[in-house]
Amino acid sequence: MLAARGAGRRFGNRTALEPTTLEIRAGEAIALVGPNGAGKSTLLALLAEGLDPTWGSVERQEGARVGWTPQRPAHYGRLSARENLELFAHLEHVDPVAEANRLLAEFELPDAPEPSLRLSVGNRQRLNLAVSLIGNPDVLLLDEPTAALDPAQRRRLWNTVAAVRARGGAALFATQNLEELEHRADRVAALLDGALVFDGGVSEFEDSDAARVLA
Amino acid sequence: MKQVLLLVTKDLRILRRSPVLLGMLVSYPLVIAVLVGLVAGYANSKPRVALVDEDGLPRTVVLAGESFNVQKTINRVSENVELVRLPRPEAERELRNGELVAVLTVPRGFMADLRGMLQSPELQLQTSHGTLSQRVEQQVQALVYSLNQLLQNAYIKTNLGYVDALKHGATITFLGRQIDVLGLERTAKLLRKLPPSPERTKIENFVHDARLALAETDSAMRATANPIKLVLAPRSGRSWALSAQVQSYALALTITFLTLMLAAGALAAERDENVIGRLVRGLVRFGQLIWAKVVLAALVGLALGFGIALLFGVIIQAGGIVGGEPWDRIPLLLLGIVLAAASLGALGALVGGLSRDGRTASLVALIVVLPVVLLGIVPREFFPAAGWVSDAFPFAHAQRFFDSALYDASPWGTVLHEALWLCGLGAVFGLVARRAAPRLLA
Numbered sequence: 001m002l003a004a005r006g007a008g009r010r011f012g013n014r015t016a017l018e019p020t021t022l023e024i025r026a027g028e029a030i031a032l033v034g035p036n037g038a039g040k041s042t043l044l045a046l047l048a049e050g051l052d053p054t055w056g057s058v059e060r061q062e063g064a065r066v067g068w069t070p071q072r073p074a075h076y077g078r079l080s081a082r083e084n085l086e087l088f089a090h091l092e093h094v095d096p097v098a099e100a101n102r103l104l105a106e107f108e109l110p111d112a113p114e115p116s117l118r119l120s121v122g123n124r125q126r127l128n129l130a131v132s133l134i135g136n137p138d139v140l141l142l143d144e145p146t147a148a149l150d151p152a153q154r155r156r157l158w159n160t161v162a163a164v165r166a167r168g169g170a171a172l173f174a175t176q177n178l179e180e181l182e183h184r185a186d187r188v189a190a191l192l193d194g195a196l197v198f199d200g201g202v203s204e205f206e207d208s209d210a211a212r213v214l215a
Numbered sequence: 216m217k218q219v220l221l222l223v224t225k226d227l228r229i230l231r232r233s234p235v236l237l238g239m240l241v242s243y244p245l246v247i248a249v250l251v252g253l254v255a256g257y258a259n260s261k262p263r264v265a266l267v268d269e270d271g272l273p274r275t276v277v278l279a280g281e282s283f284n285v286q287k288t289i290n291r292v293s294e295n296v297e298l299v300r301l302p303r304p305e306a307e308r309e310l311r312n313g314e315l316v317a318v319l320t321v322p323r324g325f326m327a328d329l330r331g332m333l334q335s336p337e338l339q340l341q342t343s344h345g346t347l348s349q350r351v352e353q354q355v356q357a358l359v360y361s362l363n364q365l366l367q368n369a370y371i372k373t374n375l376g377y378v379d380a381l382k383h384g385a386t387i388t389f390l391g392r393q394i395d396v397l398g399l400e401r402t403a404k405l406l407r408k409l410p411p412s413p414e415r416t417k418i419e420n421f422v423h424d425a426r427l428a429l430a431e432t433d434s435a436m437r438a439t440a441n442p443i444k445l446v447l448a449p450r451s452g453r454s455w456a457l458s459a460q461v462q463s464y465a466l467a468l469t470i471t472f473l474t475l476m477l478a479a480g481a482l483a484a485e486r487d488e489n490v491i492g493r494l495v496r497g498l499v500r501f502g503q504l505i506w507a508k509v510v511l512a513a514l515v516g517l518a519l520g521f522g523i524a525l526l527f528g529v530i531i532q533a534g535g536i537v538g539g540e541p542w543d544r545i546p547l548l549l550l551g552i553v554l555a556a557a558s559l560g561a562l563g564a565l566v567g568g569l570s571r572d573g574r575t576a577s578l579v580a581l582i583v584v585l586p587v588v589l590l591g592i593v594p595r596e597f598f599p600a601a602g603w604v605s606d607a608f609p610f611a612h613a614q615r616f617f618d619s620a621l622y623d624a625s626p627w628g629t630v631l632h633e634a635l636w637l638c639g640l641g642a643v644f645g646l647v648a649r650r651a652a653p654r655l656l657a
Binding site: 011012045048049050051052066068070072073074075076077078079083087088090091092115131 | 221489492499
């Protein structure tokens with residue numbers, strides 16, 4: 001559904017991600033692991049087409065919608081949750097009011113005029129997730145999505161991921177949490193110093209050199 | 216276009232919810248405009264000039280029979296300079312320090328020359344190298360002109376006294392001697408007592424002609440003294456604060472500050488909010504993002520510019536100022552404001568794209584806007600290079616457009632010329648900003 005073909009990125013003189021090839025196939029949930037600064041966020045941004053690759057390319061299956069949740073909330077702080085959802089729905093050419101209603105309810109976000117910068121950290125992260133789910137994307141790219149969520153919201157998030165997979169979609173999520181890796185992923189991609197050092201099943205990863213290095 | 220409008224609506228909504236930012240954006244340029252006005256006012260204040268009296272001017276001088284109080288006379292004729300009496304060494308020290316702009320010296324022998332009237336007495340003027348020296352020279356020339364006029368009037372008055380004595384007869388003092396003058400009037404009376412004769416008739420005719428001629432002496436002498444006279448009509452024009460030039464400068468300055476900083480900040484804010492990545496992944500193109508900031512600048516500039524023009528107009532109308540506000544020119548002015556604000560918005564977007572984050576963008580915008588505005592204010596006649604540099608930025612073109620749109624009898628030539636400049640500059644800045652915008656993702 002979505003693939004990086006030798007895609008890499010350089011910022012000035014610093015290489016954030018070496019040329020990397022990674023395929024996301026229908027029905028998969030892939031955990032992207034690696035220490036801080038390994039290039040996880042850069043790879044997700046390249047796959048989301050929020051960043052142009054310095055090398056290689058990103059291929060997307062025709063008609064496939066991609067939802068991207070950056071690690072740092074990406075919405076307008078002076079707009080309310082509803083206004084943010086309606087604006088991005090407009091830009092995505094989706095019915096803004098219906099989509100905002102659906103996502104506000106699904107993520108239990110306050111439907112109040114208060115600016116989103118006054119929301120709690122958890123609510124801001126939920127809004128960040130909700131914006132990336134506008135238009136029911138087929139592929140979810142999630143950058144440490146559960147970091148600021150409470151247990152109930154985490155369960156809800158994984159239910160959403162499961163629903164996407166169930167209708168033939170896929171998810172790639174960056175995580176530092178080994179429990180999530182074990183229970184939520186069926187494949188692991190590991191990055192170290194900007195290079196992909198492992199791409200395989202969860203059990204293979206646990207026995208690999210990469211897991212030992214990353215541990 | 217729809218994407219652009221959505222982003223503009225979003226930015227306007229955010230701006231409305233940021234009253235402190237909005238207040239700063241509106242009040243800051245107005246404060247700057249007032250400060251520039253005060254500086255311009257200071258430039259018109261009286262320059263300080265020393266009076267070095269080497270001749271020991273007396274307290275009172277009697278010239279042509281008229282008594283002059285020296286200090287009062289100096290005060291009367293030195294309205295445009297602050298004249299301070301100083302000894303020569305102190306005056307020279309202050310001139311070197313720049314505390315004085317000129318030294319006016321009354322040399323030894325001045326009073327003797329003035330009383331003798333054998334040669335013109337001289338005053339000596341020494342100016343500094345500063346930009347005010349030319350102005351001070353003119354003002355001291357005006358001071359000497361005023362002194363000459365006072366003396367001239369005194370001499371004319373004395374001479375007219377002599378003429379009066381010739382006409383009517385009187386006892387006068389001339390070069391210290393008392394002289395009894397018979398006068399033409401009394402001559403005519405004496406002639407009438409003489410027996411008629413051809414000689415008497417000839418003398419009577421001469422007396423008659425002489426009386427007629429002397430009757431015109433008063434106005435003839437004054438006309439000779441002042442071949443051309445400047446008559447000052449009562450002041451009726453606008454005060455400096457409401458002049459056409461001040462209106463156009465205030466508008467251009469306010470719009471330049473506001474729109475440049477707004478567009479720069481608004482573009483950089485897309486990165487600060489971390490939404491730039493979301494937007495450019497197919498939702499909005501970089502070009503549309505730049506357009507959105509240009510349209511935002513144009514709309515906010517239009518609203519503020521209209522408000523300022525309205526305020527000026529109301530003050531002018533309420534004050535019954537001569538000429539009134541040219542209300543029929545407001546639509547043309549608004550067109551100029553939109554073009555200027557859009558052009559400056561493109562420059563602001565370029566600044567925002569290059570700076571990348573909001574704080575840097577605001578600082579860079581401020582650093583850019585100050586020289587742009589100051590260069591536009593420097594008169595081209597004094598420093599042509601400032602004019603050439605200023606032409607590369609929208610401020611000077613905006614000011615000339617506003618000035619012409621408001622008050623030129625036939626503004627179309629200037630307005631079209633400046634509109635083309637504004638459009639051209641806006642297009643160039645917009646294209647460069649489009650090229651710079653991807654830096655926001657780095």
